[in-house]
Amino acid sequence: MLRSLELFAGAGGLALGTELAGFHAVGAVERDKWACETLLENKERGHPLVKNLKVLSSDVRDLNFTDLPTGVDLVSGGPPCQPFSIGGKHRAHQDDRDMFSAFAEVVSSVRPRAFLIENVKGLTRASFSNYLQYIELRMSMPDIGMKPDETWHDHLRRLEREATSIGDKGTRYRVVRELFNAADYGAPQKRERVFIVGFREDQDAEFSFPDSTHSFDALLRDQWVTGDYWDRHEVSRKARPEMPTRQVGRIERLKTQNDFRGLPWRTVRDAIQGLPEPRQDGRCPPGISNHRLQPGARVYKGHTGSPIDLPSKALKAGNHGVPGGENMLVRPDGSVRYFSVRESARLQTFPDSYVFHGAWSETMRQLGNAVPVVLAQRVASEVAKHLLIAEGREIAGRKAH
Structure with missing residues (x-):
């Protein structure tokens, strides 16, 4: 069985996707209280995708590496995207939520056969090109960490020298990157995410990202x-x-x-099919969790919502201003209402049996920060396939000798 370790797990979108792809998560690290409670509540309910998940409520930077499991095939995670997102302040490495170095340190300690990182499209903006190059080099040589007095620019130059020099550079990874629109892979949402995948250099795998469907x-x-x-x-x-x-x-x-x-893009109407209108009395319909009406939706400049017969716009992590205003359904007659949490979960392709903990604002933040489960599954399935191919080649090679 392929084993994985999840960092920056959030509400579990990437963790569910990797589990569906054939990985068994030995642990999920998340510091946000509400996201941890979502993971734990689903675990306690016995949800099949997380019932055996060990949830570690911790900042990744505070992990005791000696307590981390060994024999991990994949380290996956979505480092906080606010330093790079359109809605953020675009400070990249200067933002204290930039966790790529922490991710690299875990990879250096655990030495997984592969790693998988997902993040927002903003990471690929031209203004971040040097920093994206730094991330890729940093992940390709995770054992070469940043010195205490070193800036990321200095570290980048040192990594560039190391990449072309002779000598031991520790564990090396072959790194590839691709930008995806989740709608091209079956999510009813136009959500662009960048994936960075690395395979340890001793793995005989020629990885390629999945084709759109x-x-x-x-x-x-x-x-x-x-x-x-x-x-x-x-x-x-x-x-x-x-x-x-x-x-x-x-x-x-x-x-x-x-x-x-190819198949048609899935629309909002496709996603919410079978769900009744959310109730105005604040209660959920019988047998349907997280499906209450949130009042106050209205259209104004920068707040236009998502037409029901197209994939939704990317869900935003917020409950007011532009984020909250964009998390709206637009009916054919032009009237609008907010998506319920359950409808938003369907747009992110979470199963209906998966519940979210917290008030509307907290759950929408969790969902707005998540990666669509189906997209995570498609990419992770390719990683799993190539790890199994590499394992088969290794076994065949040993038998031949």
Whole structure:
């Protein structure tokens, strides 16, 4: 069985994805009280994906490395994204929430066969290009840590020299990076995340990221060429929105395309299908957790919400201002309401049996910081596949000798 250690676990999006991909998490580290309570509540409820999870309520920087498990195949995690996110202050390494060095120190201590990091698209902005180069070099040589009096610029220059020099550099990793739109992999949300994957140099694995499975073109075809989307949801012609004028030319081209492949992007309507409208009395419907109406949604500049017949905009980690205003559903008639926590969890592809602990603001923060489970599963499945291939080659090599 492949074993993994989860850092910066949050509400568990990446942990659930790696578990579904075939890894068994031996521990999950998270310092946020509410996120830890979400993990623990699901563990206590016996949720099959976390029932055996050891939750460590700790700052990653305060971990006692001697207490960490050995024989770990994968260290995964999403270091806090605020230093790089569009909504953050863009301070990168100057932000005390920048935890990439802490991640590298754990990798240096545990020496997993592979690591997996996910983060926001903002990390790939041109203004962070030097720092992204530093992260990749830092992760490729995790044993070469930063000296007490060293800036990250100085450390980068030292790592660059080490990369081309002769001599022992400790454990080395081959590092690759890719930017994904979660909608292209089956999440009903246009959420862009960057993944950084590293394989230990002794692993005979030629890793490649997974191909996309869903597309916007397939959705346009499903809605405006075949009409199957509307039939599937029993939406009458009178109740359908008008064809988007900006996409008319694209739709006309799709009418003549015969070799069409891939599945349609999943929409908000797809995601919330089967859920009743959230109740206004503050109670959840029987058998459905975290599904209450949050009042006060309204549209104004910068707060336009997500049309029901498209994937949602990226959920934001907040409950007011731009973040809260964007966590809204827009009906075909233009009326809006906030997504319930359960609807937001579906947009992040958490199972309905997974519950979230805390008030609406706290749970929306947990969900806004999460990676969609289905996207984590797709990437982690490729990592698992290549680790198993490398293991098979190693066994075959030993038998040959």
